[in-house]
Amino acid sequence: MARLTIRGVSKSFGATHAVRDVSLDVEDGELVCLLGPSGSGKSTLLRMIGGFEAPTEGNILIDAKDVTSVPPEKRPTGMVFQSHALWTHMDVFNNIAFGLKLRRLQRSEIRERVEQALALVGLADFGKRMTTQLSGGQQQRVALARSLVLEPKILLLDEPFASLDQHLRERLRQEVRDIQQRLGITTLFVTHGQDEALAIADRIVVMRDGRTEQIGPPDRIYREPETEFVAGFIGSMNFVRTTVKDGLSQHAAFAVPVPVADGEIVLAIRPEALSLAVTKDKAGAAIVHRSIDFGTHKVVDVDLADGARVKVMTSGNSDWIKGMPVEPVATAFRVFRDNRLVYEFAAASKLKNDRVFGHA
Numbered sequence: 616m617a618r619l620t621i622r623g624v625s626k627s628f629g630a631t632h633a634v635r636d637v638s639l640d641v642e643d644g645e646l647v648c649l650l651g652p653s654g655s656g657k658s659t660l661l662r663m664i665g666g667f668e669a670p671t672e673g674n675i676l677i678d679a680k681d682v683t684s685v686p687p688e689k690r691p692t693g694m695v696f697q698s699h700a701l702w703t704h705m706d707v708f709n710n711i712a713f714g715l716k717l718r719r720l721q722r723s724e725i726r727e728r729v730e731q732a733l734a735l736v737g738l739a740d741f742g743k744r745m746t747t748q749l750s751g752g753q754q755q756r757v758a759l760a761r762s763l764v765l766e767p768k769i770l771l772l773d774e775p776f777a778s779l780d781q782h783l784r785e786r787l788r789q790e791v792r793d794i795q796q797r798l799g800i801t802t803l804f805v806t807h808g809q810d811e812a813l814a815i816a817d818r819i820v821v822m823r824d825g826r827t828e829q830i831g832p833p834d835r836i837y838r839e840p841e842t843e844f845v846a847g848f849i850g851s852m853n854f855v856r857t858t859v860k861d862g863l864s865q866h867a868a869f870a871v872p873v874p875v876a877d878g879e880i881v882l883a884i885r886p887e888a889l890s891l892a893v894t895k896d897k898a899g900a901a902i903v904h905r906s907i908d909f910g911t912h913k914v915v916d917v918d919l920a921d922g923a924r925v926k927v928m929t930s931g932n933s934d935w936i937k938g939m940p941v942e943p944v945a946t947a948f949r950v951f952r953d954n955r956l957v958y959e960f961a962a963a964s965k966l967k968n969d970r971v972f973g974h975a
C-alpha cells in the first residue's frame with residue numbers, strides 16, 4: 616500500500632521537452648490511467664516514477680519519502696512494459712522466480728510465492744512451460760506475475776496489452792483491474808486507448824505535449840471536459856466552428872445564446888445531446904446523410920448547410936432517411952475558445968442550466 620506524489624516534474628532530452636512541470640497525487644490503492652496521444656510524455660513520466668529516467672526538475676515521493684535519486688531496484692515499484700522481455704532460455708517458473716532468487720529467499724518460500732503469482736494471473740499449471748510456447752496474452756500474464764511476485768507497493772504498466780487483439784486486451788485489462796483491487800495496489804496504467812482508460816481507471820490524467828491537460832474521474836473527463844483537446848480526445852464529439860456576435864452564435868443551425876465576448880468559438884456537442892426535428896423548410900436546412908442502426912440506438916450523420924457534418928444519436932425506433940431535411944437541436948453543449956472552456960449549457964439541469972467561465 617502506498618501513496619505517490621509527483622511534484623513539478625519535468626524531463627528534457629536535449630531540445631525535446633518530453634514532460635513539462637507535472638504534479639500529481641496518487642492515493643493508496645488507486646488506479647490512475649495516463650492517457651494521451653503518442654509522444655505526449657506518458658512513458659517518460661512512468662519511467663521516471665520507476666527510476667529508469669532521472670527528472671530534469673522536480674521530485675518523486677513514495678509514502679512521503681523522496682525517491683528521486685533512488686535506483687529502480689531499490690524502489691518499491693514494479694514495471695510491466697509493452698514488450699514483455701521474458702527470458703526465453705528459462706521456463707515460466709524460473710522467469711517469475713528470478714527476482715526472488717536475487718533477494719536470496721528460501722527455496723520453499725520462492726516456490727510458494729511463484730505459485731501464488733501464477734494462480735493470480737490464471738496460469739496455475741504453466742510453471743514448466745517455456746515462454747516461447749506461450750501465446751502473446753499468456754506471455755503478458757507471466758510478465759505481470761513476474762512484477763507482482765516481488766510485491767511492489769506501486770505497479771507501473773506501460774501499454775502492457777497494446778500488442779494484443781481487442782478482445783484479449785479487454786479481458787486482460789479487466790483481470791488487471793480485479794487483481795489490482797484485490798491486492799489494493801497503487802497502480803499507474805499508461806494507455807493511448809480512451810476506452811481502456813474509461814473502463815478501468817479511478818482517475819484519468821489526460822496528457823498533451825508533456826503536460827497534464829486535465830485530471831479527474833472518468834465520468835468527469837467525459838461529461839465536463841475543461842479543454843477542447845480533452846473534449847475531442849474522449850468519446851465521440853461534434854465540433855461546430857462559428858463566431859459570437861452580441862451574445863448570439865452566428866451559426867445557422869445553432870443560433871443559440873452564448874454570453875461571451877464577440878469572436879471565434881467552437882461549440883462542442885455530444886451525439887447524445889443532439890436530437891432531430893423534422894422540418895418542411897428545405898432551403899438552408901440540415902440534411903440527413905445516412906443512418907446507422909446499432910439495434911439499441913441509431914447514429915445519424917447530418918450535413919449542415921455550411922458543409923459541416925454532425926453525428927446525432929437517436930432512439931432505435933426512429934426513422935431518418937437519407938435526404939430528409941431536419942433541424943438539429945442541442946440539449947447540452949460546451950463552448951471553447953483558444954482551447955479553454957468559456958461557457959456551458961445543459962437544458963436538462965434544472966438548478967443551474969448554464970455557466971460562464973472566468974476567461975470568457
Ligand SMILES: Nc1ncnc2c1ncn2[C@@H]1O[C@H](COP(=O)(O)OP(=O)(O)O)[C@@H](O)[C@H]1O
Nearest residue numbers: 628631633651652653654655656657658659660
Ligand atoms: N530517450 C529519449 N531520447 C530522446 N527523446 C526521447 C527519449 N524518450 C522519449 N523521447 C521523446 O520524448 C517525447 C515523449 O515521449 P514518450 O514519453 O515516449 O511519449 P508517449 O509514451 O506518450 O508516446 C517524444 O517526443 C519522444 O520522442
Ligand SMILES: [Mg+2]
Nearest residue numbers: 654657658659
Ligand atoms: Mg509510450
